[in-house]
Amino acid sequence: MSLFTKDIGIDLGTASVLVYIKGKGVVLREPSVVAMDKNTGKLLKVGTEAEAMLGRTPGNIVAMRPLRDGVISDYDMTERMLKEFIKKVTTFSLFKPRLLICVPSGITEVEERAVVDAGIQAGARRAYLIEEPVAAAIGAGIDITKPDGHMVVDIGGGTADIAVISLGGVVESASIKTAGDKFDEAVVKYIRRKHNVLIGDRTAEELKKTIGCVFPRPEEVTMEIKGRCLMTGLPRVFSVSSSEMIEAFEEVSSRILEAVHAVLERTPPELVADISTNGIVMTGGGSLVWGFDKLIESHTGIETHVADDAISCVAFGTGKSLDSLDQMQDGTMNLSRRRQMNY
Template identity: 65%
Template sequence: MSALRADVGIDLGTASVLVYIKGKGIVLKEPSVVAIDQYTNKFLAVGEEARMMLGRTPGNIVAVRPLKDGVISDYSITERMLKYFIQKALGRMWLKPRIIICVPSGITEVEKRAVMEASNEAGASKTYLIEEPIAAAIGAGLDITLPNGNMIVDIGGGTSDVAVISLGGIVVSKSIKTAGDECDEAIIRYIRKRYNMMIGERSAEALKVEIGCAYPFEEEKFMEIKGRNLLTGLPITVKVSSNDMLDALAEPVNEILEAVHEVLEKTPPELSSDISNVGIYLTGGGAMLNGLDRLIEEKTGIPTRLADNAVECVAIGTGKSLDSLAYLEKSMKDSERSKFNR
């Protein structure tokens, strides 16, 4: 396949990468994992194939996630991973694509520059950035250009972004490094303490998806999980309950609740009134934790709903913003000018 040029939106997440091509929609969705041979520095697998290797590789092969807490932790691997995904999604292009990448709202200028440089090195003719809450709101179908308050809680793999949006911009926001990955780690810690058993990341994620909850199920659920007994060193199987998961996830869930509460406290009264009427929207894979919407609604007294297609909201919003490249160009120039005049 070849074409002259494509405009591309990328949700560069800690857990997964989604690529949106203008006119086609989401064409690629892969875990942001890379398997590398340490001796030759050669990529052996990328995406889902590499994810299957996590915790299962021999000494010379490492399966790594080059993004941590929503930002680049290994620049060279991120650049090579991006190049691989862009080429896989686009095929052969005569002209380099223009790319929009979404970033957490709390990202620093240095981290922004790292993302832009990695994208440009990976083959972009020009890279634009959009903040995750803005992209999530657009992807959830909200009209953010109106002078109304919209509240988005976007929970990804590495970060949770809570923001109030009005007139196309973020009025109040908070980004915390507590999200899906932290929930997995909390489950691993709990299982180790409660059952003297060590489990891996993939097993913890399976527990979270199947029986994980932020609010008790009407009927308790159970799931068998295999791991290594820390006392004997031998493999064992344990039946874990949804009530165990409720205890295990209490700390990260409370941190997300505190961020929501903090943003609501700082929201101007007029926008608070809008949010009370319209409600809070949850987006991102982490927002699909069972009962999280119900818990937030109970604690805040504000209607809370999980957006349709929550996992892909950010990627869809990033893709839709491809229609506003001129606006993003102006915003970037205004931002640079304000920094220069400071």
């Protein structure tokens, strides 16, 4: 590697962005949120500071997430956000860095091109793509190069990626736009329907993280929250229980279970046998919802466990793959997608 530049791996997620620098590890972990002044078009805040503004901005300031369902919904804002994050973690160098960016497995050619272009415009010399389930498997410590089947369920903010990996590539996969954000939406809808109270997205996320579960807990837990009563329009404080959360999450968790089932149905029998021996590995922030591994295990009969540091698995896997950038350049890396763009 040149002394003048460092390769950078980016987990460009709907909910958060993680940046991995070769030789340093994960150096940045911030929400993928930007705040801008509508009148001047000036970027005000990025990441954690911008997230604090969500739902609290005056008329002239807009705080937004430039990625939706795992793909770029606002190209200009994504490019500017990436530029800020890259500037935060790099010092001046003679050469621009090479970027390896993570994308969902179900991404289209147009969406891929948008990610690569955003990376180049944000200051990269070259931009390469790696599929999220492959990066997640590498980050979880799985040796994907062997002729042995492994199943990875990566539940992020915008997408859930389910993939069967063998010999360094994806054999069968599914990418659904049902993940962490949909859990939050489900909580908001449930509280509105059941308690006649309106709560914000941040309160919904707090509920999900604190008492949220998709499988019955050994002991019931409750949490007190505040919202706006739809009958009176006044603030109201009330308690929500973990069993209510199972009910709220039922539809979303069922969709993810169906996708896991569908991928297993399409998988060659030899690999299914490997998966039943090796088990299913869960990664991503959504996998941390209590009991998700137990739910999948009870429906598939296959041992399921959540990877250590599940949120960072994709970033770690992307970082480890930086060592193979030269092979990707030569077109010899056995990833199911090995596109590169030269400018």
